Amino acid sequence: MPSPLPYYDPLALVREPAAQLSPAGLYMDLMKRCLTRYGFDDDLTPVEPFPGWRRRLWPVIQRALDHQDWVVHRRLPFQPEYREDGRDWPYRAETMIGLRRLNNLQHCIERVVAEEVPGDLIECGVWRGGAAIFMRAALAALGDADRRVWVADSFQGLPKPNAKHEADRGDQHWTRETLAVPLEEVKRNFARYNLLDQQVRFLQGWFSETLPTAPIEQLAVLRADGDMYGSTIDILSSLYPKLSVGGFCIIDDYGAVPACRAATEDYRSEHGITETIERIDWTGVFWQRQA
C-alpha cells in the first residue's frame, strides 16, 4: 500500500524485554503469542478443494480420505514475519490478524481504559475468535469488569455479494469454507483460555440483520473485519454512531481489500469524518474519534 498515512509502530509493544513488562503486560504478551501461535509449530495447512473443473472431483477424494480418517496437509514453513503481519491463514491459531494488529488492539484498549472513554468493545468478523478473545483478556488484565466484549459474526462465513454494492461484484469470499467457523467452536476457543463469561456477548447472523438492533448502548473500540464493501458499510452504518468520542475505530482490511477501503472512504466522506487515518501494518488502519 502506498503510504501517505501516518505510521504508528505497532511492534514497539512486543519488543519490550519481559523484565520491563508488568504482570498484566506479560499476560497480554503471552496471549498474543498463543492466539497467533507465534513461534509455535503451526506450519501445516489443510489442502483446500482444487479450483476449476477439478473441484468436481473433490467430494470423491474427500469421502475416500474421511473413510480412512485422513487429512491432507501442505507443509508451509513457519515464517515469523508473516505471522507478525497477519499475512497467512494459520492452521491452528485462533486469529489470522497477526501480532502488529493485536498490538494495535492492545494499544486502543489500554487507551480507552486509562482515559475512561465509555463503552464496550466489539469485533465484527471474528473467524475463530482470536482478536475478540484478546479483547476479553485485555479487559481482565487491566482489571475492567464493566465493559462487555461483543462478538459479531454469521458463524457461517461471508455472504454472497449484494448487487447493490458494485465494489463487491464477483467477490468470492463466500465460497471459502475455511472462513466459516461455527459459534460453538468460537465459544470453545474462548473457554480454552478460561475467558468465556458474562462479559462476552455473541451476535449471531448477518451484520445487516443483527447490528441495527443489537442491544449495544455505547462503544469504546469498534473493530471491523468483514472483508467486503457490504460488510464494512453495514458495520459502520450501524455502529459508528455508537462510538464514543475518544474511542477507536479499527478497519482490518483497508489495505488488502480495495472494496473495504472504498466502503470506509464512502462512509467517512458521507459523514464528514476527518480524523487522520493511521496505518497499523500493510492492511490495518485505525483512527481515534474526535467529534
Ligand SMILES: C[S@@+](CC[C@H](N)C(=O)[O-])C[C@H]1O[C@@H](n2cnc3c(N)ncnc32)[C@H](O)[C@@H]1O
Ligand atoms: C477474515 S475473517 C475475520 C478474522 C478475525 N478477525 C481474526 O481475528 O482472525 C472474516 C469474518 O467475517 C465474517 N463476516 C464477513 N462478512 C459478514 C457479514 N456480512 N455478516 C456476518 N459475518 C460476516 C465471516 O464469517 C468471517 O468469520
